[in-house]
Amino acid sequence: MRIAYLTGEYPRATDTFIQREVAGLRKLGVEVFTFAVRRPGDEHMVGDEQKAERDRTFYLLPPKLPKLVGSHLKLFLSSPRRYLRSLKLAWSTQQPGLKGLLYQLFYFLEAGILADQIRVQHIQHLHNHLATSSGTVALLAAELGAFTYSFTLHGPYIFFEPYQWRLDEKIKRSLFVCCISHYCRSQGMIFAPAEKWNRMHIVHCGIDPALFEVVSHIGTGKRLLYVGRLAVVKGLPILLESLAKLKSAHADLALTVVGDGPDRVQLEQMTQELGLSEHVRFVGYQSQSEVRQHMQQTDIFVMSSFAEGVPVVLMEAMAAGVPVIATRIAGVGELVEDGVSGYLVPPGDTESLGDRIEALMTDTEARSRFGKAGREKVEQEFNIHLEVARLHQILIYAVQGKVEAVRPEPGSLPSRSEELEMQV
Numbered sequence: 001m002r003i004a005y006l007t008g009e010y011p012r013a014t015d016t017f018i019q020r021e022v023a024g025l026r027k028l029g030v031e032v033f034t035f036a037v038r039r040p041g042d043e044h045m046v047g048d049e050q051k052a053e054r055d056r057t058f059y060l061l062p063p064k065l066p067k068l069v070g071s072h073l074k075l076f077l078s079s080p081r082r083y084l085r086s087l088k089l090a091w092s093t094q095q096p097g098l099k100g101l102l103y104q105l106f107y108f109l110e111a112g113i114l115a116d117q118i119r120v121q122h123i124q125h126l127h128n129h130l131a132t133s134s135g136t137v138a139l140l141a142a143e144l145g146a147f148t149y150s151f152t153l154h155g156p157y158i159f160f161e162p163y164q165w166r167l168d169e170k171i172k173r174s175l176f177v178c179c180i181s182h183y184c185r186s187q188g189m190i191f192a193p194a195e196k197w198n199r200m201h202i203v204h205c206g207i208d209p210a211l212f213e214v215v216s217h218i219g220t221g222k223r224l225l226y227v228g229r230l231a232v233v234k235g236l237p238i239l240l241e242s243l244a245k246l247k248s249a250h251a252d253l254a255l256t257v258v259g260d261g262p263d264r265v266q267l268e269q270m271t272q273e274l275g276l277s278e279h280v281r282f283v284g285y286q287s288q289s290e291v292r293q294h295m296q297q298t299d300i301f302v303m304s305s306f307a308e309g310v311p312v313v314l315m316e317a318m319a320a321g322v323p324v325i326a327t328r329i330a331g332v333g334e335l336v337e338d339g340v341s342g343y344l345v346p347p348g349d350t351e352s353l354g355d356r357i358e359a360l361m362t363d364t365e366a367r368s369r370f371g372k373a374g375r376e377k378v379e380q381e382f383n384i385h386l387e388v389a390r391l392h393q394i395l396i397y398a399v400q401g402k403v404e405a406v407r408p409e410p411g412s413l414p415s416r417s418e419e420l421e422m423q424v
Contacts, residue, residue: 001399002031004118006138007129010036011053013044013285014229017205017312018129019053024388030395033123035114037061037134043260047287058117060110060137068109071116075144086143093136093166107136115145125175125399127151132158132165139170148399152178152203153188156307156330167191175398178203178391181310181331203391206384207315212292214321214375217367221299221360222253227291227313228303230261235304235327235347237270242354244274250361255280258294295320299367300360303327306347310335315382318374323367325356335382341374
């Protein structure tokens with residue numbers, strides 16, 4: 001099976017779950033050709049795996065004029081009717097205003113390059129991650145090239161503007177949709193006709209638990225860790241304010257912040273203003289192996305975000321046996337069970353976050369218990385080997401048509417427990 005993977009930028013340091021999925025499918029014998037709209041900057045090349053993937057990925061931008069013109073000319077000459085039908089689709093799915101029209105023109109031009117490449121390389125199917133702008137390119141490319149496409153629906157941002165991004169049309173025209181959580185699937189179902197619901201499958205973003213050594217918890221645990229994009233929407237100001245209230249009673253409290261982003265300078269300044277300079281350390285982007293090392297040196301993982309899907313970094317912390325504190329948003333509760341594998345707190349609530357941090361710092365037994373439960377949860381339900389196996393089954397059914405392509409019968413896909421048994 002030859003399939004294409006598309007996303008806006010690939011590979012980014014923050015999207016390692018896509019790289020793991022691609023690698024997993026390749027191990028199962030699928031030929032995966034990676035495409036991206038833009039080439040990521042050097043700051044994302046934090047490991048050899050990123051560099052290798054960047055070297056083998058085809059980038060649509062910046063376009064070379066002969067390639068752009070040649071791609072669209074071949075598509076038009078091969079089927080003028082289909083080309084004009086694709087133009088109509090682009091017009092009908094554009095965002096409002098002149099800016100929306102211009103961006104849609106760019107997406108259409110990019111889609112032509114992508115469609116031509118997929119046809120030249122005899123690729124059977126296109127799968128897209130992150131269904132906003134790159135999802136629009138995938139939608140138009142599939143129409144231009146007369147091939148099937150699917151996408152992984154993540155959220156939360158597309159749910160803020162579902163009509164502008166024409167989520168309804170993307171679901172309607174897709175062969176199938178992978179949803180990263182039940183919450184995500186339910187939001188997508190709002191914009192999908194009922195007859196499409198059975199094409200929307202739960203496929204978690206997963207990790208390899210075997211890569212993570214389980215942490216032992218002894219005594220007081222005051223080493224905290226945050227991993228993620230440095231943007232205000234991630235709720236870091238709430239975390240910093242919580243720590244400011246705790247520092248007088250816990251002078252040796254320490255937070256390591258892994259990641260980078262548009263609000264780093266603002267957050268570093270806030271750290272100084274709150275008197276936390278000796279307690280908070282910003283270390284920037286780190287490789288996957290370096291992130292695992294940070295997990296081994298922490299007692300509590302904290303995520304105070306306002307907008308998430310199901311954060312992969314929470315899975316990584318839980319796989320390492322690190323207890324987590326996270327906000328009760330979107331699909332997070334499907335990963336973290338409050339009081340069992342971690343604590344869930346209301347988003348934006350400084351006091352609740354601080355209380356839970358202090359409670360875990362002083363309770364060794366709870367940290368150990370949460371860590372063990374978290375590890376088991378990830379092994380059983382967010383294991384990349386099981387999730388890739390499930391995606392592989394869906395691709396076989398849908399693309400190769402071993403059963404009715406878009407309507408697998410109940411029981412035709414293996415359950416998660418059956419997949420676990422197959423791996424064992």
